[in-house]
Amino acid sequence: MTPPRTLYDKLVDAHTVADLDGAGGTVLLYIDRSVLNEYTSPQAFTGLREAGRPVWSPRSMLGVVDHVNPTTPTRSATMPDAGGAEQVAYFARNCRDFGIELFDVLHPLQGIEHVVAPELGFVLPGMAIAAGDSHTTTYGALGALGFGIGTSDIEHMLATSTVVYRRLKSLRVEVTGRLPTGVAAKDIVMSLIGRIGADGATGYAIEFAGEAISALSVEGRMTICNMSVECGARGALIAPDERVLAYLRGKPRAPSGELWERAAAGWLRLASDPDAVFHRTVHLDAQSVEPMVTWGTSPDQAASVLASVPDPAQEASDARRRDVARALDYMGLTPGTPLQDIRIDRAFIGSCTNARIEDLREAAAVLRGRRVAYGVRAMVVPGSSAVRRQAEAEGLDRVFAEAGFEWRQSGCSMCLAMNDDVLAAGERCASSTNRNFEGRQGAGGRTHLMSPAMVAAAAVCGHLADVRRLGV
Template sequence: MPASRTLYDKIIDRHRILSFGEAEGAGERMLLYIDRTVLNEYTSPQAFSGLRDAGRRVWRPEAALGVVDHVNSTDPARGAGSSDGGAQRQIDYFVQNGRDFGIEIYDVLHPRQGIEHVVLPDLGWVLPGLVIAAGDSHTTTYGAFGTVGFGIGTSDIEHLLATQTLIYHRLKNMRVTIDGRLPTGVTAKDAVMAVIRLIGAGGAAGYALEFAGEAIRTLGVEARMTMCNMAVECGARVALMAPDDKVLDYISGRPRTPPAAMLERGREQWAELVTDAAAHFDAEVVLRAEDVPPMVSWGTSPDQALAISDRVPHPDDMPIDRQADVARAIAYMGLEPHMLLQGISIDRAFIGSCTNARITDLRDAARILDGRKVAPGVRAMISPGSSTVRREAEAEGLDRIFIDAGFEWRQSGCSLCLAMNDDMLAPGERCASSTNRNFEGRQGIGGRTHLMSPAMVAAAAVTGKLVDVRRFPSPETM
């Protein structure tokens, strides 16, 4: 074991039960203990069916929590059922599995229902130094707490439920350092989109990515979650940030957080959850926060993004191995090379998803929308990340700001992030979206998605077009 280790390696070493073979370092194959998992109605059914067929039980049902989030309606007046028969069968089977295997399930009408990666932090169930694996790629979100989180497939979910372990291969280490401070009007969403654009959609494949630097330390915990959430969009299997007092303050007093005395004892151990000064990284990336602009995606991959002040690229100006992809993306998005991004008209505006639907995201949007109206012809929606966030927003009066501006104030769920429920784009509709992926058809067949921060979505909604949020007249809007 190296004398100096990264944060990722420290956590993995603490959870390694045994190694298979002689190899150490990246690629090492091991049996890894998993502390907790969160389940959803979409990726878990086959895992439960496998357990039933094999006659196995769940080894530690108290280490799992189930949340309905992907297929449920977010209609403001939704009931316990779904108008979609297939979705209802998924929800019913999920609830039955929780009952039969002893796992707590937050169904559609549960007061803490929401998107899984918002619900767990809401509860205080994500603590520094844990390993959390779940059937969703955005499990990287938990890295904001100094937690190793990663997505797994259905067969791995079955293995995890039966044994509380997984066969795991150690990743290489990458560090992304962002020094300085983000300018006014620039958010964590912009910063992570800038990183993804810089290193590419597969630039961090095979790596655990650690974010470091002054800009990261100055971010709030929810902004850090946004960055770790989207790290998977540049290929990272794990994203991490060293936990600090902001993390401890965030988790204190939540429903599932350990008692204060235990947290204090944990504080001493969590202080060791930092990368050693001499630790080796297999790759290093450095950015200056002052150079990060408000970002918007133009294409059909999260790395196809630019500053809002830029123009759509021309395929001929790109490396030859990217020209075909760029041309296809431009055609799908209904754009023209060299077109200004600023001023492109939109049909829809959406604030939601496990990336940007927490209370601080809603506050950012409300500051833009307060006293303004959604542009004619634009349908605008907000789906809070959880029912808890929804109540908190209503207690602050944010819902009235949204409704008065012309936004639909919906219930919680994955919603328009992916076309797996009754919220979706029609073919050809163009959406300013605070979500994490802009793939072809992601929000609906033929739908066109532009990724950006919640504040940028709000600005697009009231102008009816993509716009630089910094152009809004009052600096207090940020």
């Protein structure tokens, strides 16, 4: 009799081509599909060219330009620097020569890879997806095992549709209860990261479950799975349910007709066995979660927006005191300052974490009838061209523009300083992104992570603010 297994183990077992260490700890894992970008793929393609190897399964790959492209309101294929232009040109050449479909800057389906792939139905439950970006964990929201890989692994994957994979331990995060009004999926995952630390899930794949998770939209689940990597997880999963089927039904690359019916029935059986044993379990009470913001330079340096800047002297260890002191020095913050007293210069809504249509709707609900505070520059970058068109069809672009936000084209944008959307040294930004590392949004830039609705609230108040107090 087969022992009870977690969903993670079921997916790994289903994709194992060979047991490499004789104990199932390191396996050769078959990869169903991958999304490539212009930034992390060049060396892998160069390796293939030098070895004279083809791509094993070009139809299982999708190329998307998203990292270095400009997001100016008028779409342009001109890169802001010579290096970016070279990356995009080489990526186009590689996709053409190796037979891989490409969504370039001017393609109507261009966007951030982790937004584009799900909205196409390119990622489906039960798949294993590996890609050269750590936030490939996003796809766990659909019941797919997604994880990031390095350049040498990308080359191996392109050539063989497999990767050498070390099996992870399993961590179950059960979120009970219902989220209060004004609290979002982003607040759940930020609360988790703050609780277990930036390395608290290192070596684990997380499975999220519980009433609060089941009640989330698929887009909210993507936010949670996307940011799971920020506590060290190399995989995140949520068992697919009827919400996932409703999300995928009718997507361009999803199956249809009888094939859909057969696939959907199988997808609903993708779940951990009731008596499956996890290596570790963490419980969160959704009703205790409050709107979260980061105050430091790591995603785990976060607190309720109602809290104050921590005092390094109150930390339990010398290492922790040094970390907090360094973060506060970089962020230019004084211990004891109420977080809501921290003024901002910039507000950014975008990224693979929070730039889907649901995110834009929630931010627009806060901004409707309000104006961005004097001295704050605010911008919104839809996660894909399709999201941008849908938002315009709903009139959300007008809401953002009337509030004083710049309405821009899709791309990674100010999530990372790899294009022309960057913070100046010392500028402070309320951001819906996933990382607040030193220099992440620009050398000397200071980033406070939060949900899109919280970014909107900060933009109109001119400082970090509790969105619940705006009565939305």
